[in-house]
Amino acid sequence: TYNHELVPHKGFTLISGIHDPDDVDQIYNLEIRDSDVFVITYPKSGTIWMQQILLLLEADGDETATSKFNNNGDLIPWIEITGSREAFIKAPSPRMRVTHLPYHFMPSALSQKKGKVIYIARNPKDVLVSYFYFHKMASMLETPKDFNEFFERFLQGHVFGCSWFEHIKTWYSHKDEINALFITYEEMIQDLRSVVDRISLFLGKQLNDEQLANVVKHSTFTNMCKIPQASYEQVPEELLNHRQGRFMRKGTIGDWKNHFTVAQNERFDELFQKEMKDFPLSFIWD
Numbered sequence: 001t002y003n004h005e006l007v008p009h010k011g012f013t014l015i016s017g018i019h020d021p022d023d024v025d026q027i028y029n030l031e032i033r034d035s036d037v038f039v040i041t042y043p044k045s046g047t048i049w050m051q052q053i054l055l056l057l058e059a060d061g062d063e064t065a066t067s068k069f070n071n072n073g074d075l076i077p078w079i080e081i082t083g084s085r086e087a088f089i090k091a092p093s094p095r096m097r098v099t100h101l102p103y104h105f106m107p108s109a110l111s112q113k114k115g116k117v118i119y120i121a122r123n124p125k126d127v128l129v130s131y132f133y134f135h136k137m138a139s140m141l142e143t144p145k146d147f148n149e150f151f152e153r154f155l156q157g158h159v160f161g162c163s164w165f166e167h168i169k170t171w172y173s174h175k176d177e178i179n180a181l182f183i184t185y186e187e188m189i190q191d192l193r194s195v196v197d198r199i200s201l202f203l204g205k206q207l208n209d210e211q212l213a214n215v216v217k218h219s220t221f222t223n224m225c226k227i228p229q230a231s232y233e234q235v236p237e238e239l240l241n242h243r244q245g246r247f248m249r250k251g252t253i254g255d256w257k258n259h260f261t262v263a264q265n266e267r268f269d270e271l272f273q274k275e276m277k278d279f280p281l282s283f284i285w286d
């Protein structure tokens with residue numbers, strides 16, 4: 001059943017019943033500790049993957065660390081979800097949070113280089129495909145009529161959140177003001193160990209080689225699928241309809257090739273060139 005609505009709010013669409021506009025506005029004023037970690041993603045770019053990596057790094061590679069919880073999001077919540085901000089204020093360090101919010105909503109203290117930011121980018125063609133399947137299973141989002149309809153909506157930015165282009169461009173253009181590590185989903189696919197090493201260094205963690213190897217081992221696609229907390233298999237039905245698909249869907253680079261028509265691909269490329277012409281970002285597309 002579909003009983004949530006997309007609510008446009010200052011350049012970002014929220015979901016009624018899950019987000020509260022006034023509450024989201026107050027995120028900007030949060031006091032930030034240097035030990036705070038924010039994982040910033042456009043949806044479907046590696047959010048739950050990074051939750052698993054951060055929890056494992058925090059637990060020195062011990063994969064049983066999250067077994068007492070329903071899902072990793074209980075330990076590393078989305079800051080924009082109603083109630084999350086209050087809990088954040090009271091939480092002990094290190095406070096780790098994920099968010100899909102654009103830059104202008106986030107605590108202004110970040111731009112004084114307080115706290116740490118990990119931005120994960122994924123090539124937007126694969127994001128689109130992953131997001132299409134997520135709309136089919138997410139009970140709070142309207143089921144797309146078909147792939148073509150969703151393709152149009154994504155290009156126009158008429159999805160939960162904002163346009164992919166806007167998200168990456170605003171965050172990227174502020175990257176020198178914040179204490180940030182930029183990584184891509186594709187780098188994680190191609191060499192997870194080196195990404196884990198970089199994150200560990202960025203966070204100032206001291207894990208030995210074996211512990212780092214354990215972090216990598218328990219955050220591969222196959223192994224995350226075996227851990228219900230990591231794969232979001234235990235999210236209640238009113239949020240995710242598990243018969244319609246899996247959060248851990250495919251986990252590959254280039255699935256867009258199985259979905260885009262030649263004409264759609266040309267249009268996407270054209271828009272990408274236009275939107276990204278001033279941004280020296282390169283992506284791995286297949």
Ligand code: PPS
Pocket residue numbers: 041042043044045046047048049126129130131133134219220221222224247248249250251252255
């Ligand atoms: S959300 O809803 O924004 O939080 O979704 P998000 O977690 O950002 O993205 C989900 C996609 O990430 C894939 N994923 C992984 N890929 C490879 N390896 C690992 N370990 C992994 N964990 C999650 C997940 O399968 C979704 O991508 P698709 O392409 O749909 O499979």
